[in-house]
Amino acid sequence: MAELEPELAELHKKLEHHILEQKSNWKSFVYAQQMSFYQGFDEIKLPGCRPTEQRLERYDIKKYLTTEKVALDIGCNCGFLVLHLSKFLKHVDGVEINPYLVNIGKDTQEFLNINNVDLHPSRFEDFKTTKKFDIIFSLANDDTIDGNTEFTFDEYIKKIQGLLNEGGHLMWETISPDTYDPELFKPKRLILEKKFTLLEEKMVKSEYPVNVPERRFLVFQNN
Numbered sequence: 001m002a003e004l005e006p007e008l009a010e011l012h013k014k015l016e017h018h019i020l021e022q023k024s025n026w027k028s029f030v031y032a033q034q035m036s037f038y039q040g041f042d043e044i045k046l047p048g049c050r051p052t053e054q055r056l057e058r059y060d061i062k063k064y065l066t067t068e069k070v071a072l073d074i075g076c077n078c079g080f081l082v083l084h085l086s087k088f089l090k091h092v093d094g095v096e097i098n099p100y101l102v103n104i105g106k107d108t109q110e111f112l113n114i115n116n117v118d119l120h121p122s123r124f125e126d127f128k129t130t131k132k133f134d135i136i137f138s139l140a141n142d143d144t145i146d147g148n149t150e151f152t153f154d155e156y157i158k159k160i161q162g163l164l165n166e167g168g169h170l171m172w173e174t175i176s177p178d179t180y181d182p183e184l185f186k187p188k189r190l191i192l193e194k195k196f197t198l199l200e201e202k203m204v205k206s207e208y209p210v211n212v213p214e215r216r217f218l219v220f221q222n223n
Helices: 006-025 052-059 080-085 099-112 153-163 176-180 182-195
Strands: 070-074 091-096 117-121 133-139 164-173 196-205 214-222
Touching: 006 099, 052 080, 052 196, 070 080, 080 091, 080 099, 080 117, 091 099, 099 117, 133 153, 153 164, 153 182, 164 196, 176 182, 176 214, 182 196, 182 214
Parallel strands: 070 091, 070 133, 091 117, 133 164
Antiparallel strands: 164 214, 196 214
16 A cells, blocks of 8 residues: 555544544444444545445435535444535534544544534434434434444434425435345335335445445435
8 A cells, every 4th residue: 555645644543543542432332343444435545344435426316415405414433424425515414423433533524624514423312403404314324233222213214304304315225134134124114115205226335244245225305
């Protein structure tokens, strides 16, 4: 690998420090423990299990993104997708329970001088805002294995619907078990299709976990 420029090398050092703090202090499950970062970010030459820029290309949703729209990413991890999306949207909020991951995102945001992003260290259950969003991302996040999710699926969808503007879009990526088991996903799909209008559905490549090489990606519109 080519040697990093001094500024990027210093940023990487800062971000790795947050990973070390997480390992020492965060008691919940950490995704992608075999690598330092769950999300990769080509813009800062940082590898990870799920490459940010490639994910957005695979979702193929740029037609929904405009600089007049505001968005929310639920469970944004270290916020790299939020930071990348900020190029195409008016403003993006990310909510993430793990404060060490939020610190990674904030340091990267400062390094890239991005002014239209807010990252919130909070559970989605506890997240409070007066905003309404044009786009909400729920990317493999409706149920987690870290033991920190308390919402039932109905409660999760109800909160999303309350935050989403009429005519707004919900970008949905399945959690690993739902991807290949239609019967497991069926009850959730019935609720989603009752609350929203399904516009698109596709399978997209996914590098993590390795036994789930694809995930189901759906685009819904708020009725």
